[in-house]
Amino acid sequence: MIVTVSNDTWFGASIGPHQHLQMARLRALENGRYVVRVTGNGITAIINPRGELVDRAPQFETTYLTGEFYAMEGLTPFNRMGSLPIWLLAGLFLLPGFVRRR
Numbered sequence: 001m002i003v004t005v006s007n008d009t010w011f012g013a014s015i016g017p018h019q020h021l022q023m024a025r026l027r028a029l030e031n032g033r034y035v036v037r038v039t040g041n042g043i044t045a046i047i048n049p050r051g052e053l054v055d056r057a058p059q060f061e062t063t064y065l066t067g068e069f070y071a072m073e074g075l076t077p078f079n080r081m082g083s084l085p086i087w088l089l090a091g092l093f094l095l096p097g098f099v100r101r102r
Contacts, residue, residue, distance in 0.1 A: 006039045009041040013060075017041075032076040034054075035047040
């Protein structure tokens with residue numbers, strides 16, 4: 001499980017808290033883990049390992065959120081390799097430019 005605690009109060013009614021929620025959904029998906037996102041004034045949510053919202057509390061309301069999540073095992077491809085494939089692909093695209101320049 002991944003827990004993120006954030007103070008999104010200074011974002012106000014902007015899209016900031018929604019962007020933070022989208023980033024938390026991406027973290028859940030790439031790590032294959034539940035994410036519990038807790039905020040003081042933003043969007044509190046439970047996200048499943050597929051990046052889907054299990055439940056969320058409304059923004060700007062004093063409330064609480066209860067739910068269930070489960071311990072996970074194993075590694076996702078991102079856990080194993082990280083950003084290495086992206087770096088290798090970028091190098092592959094840059095290589096012809098370096099060769100041609102010489």
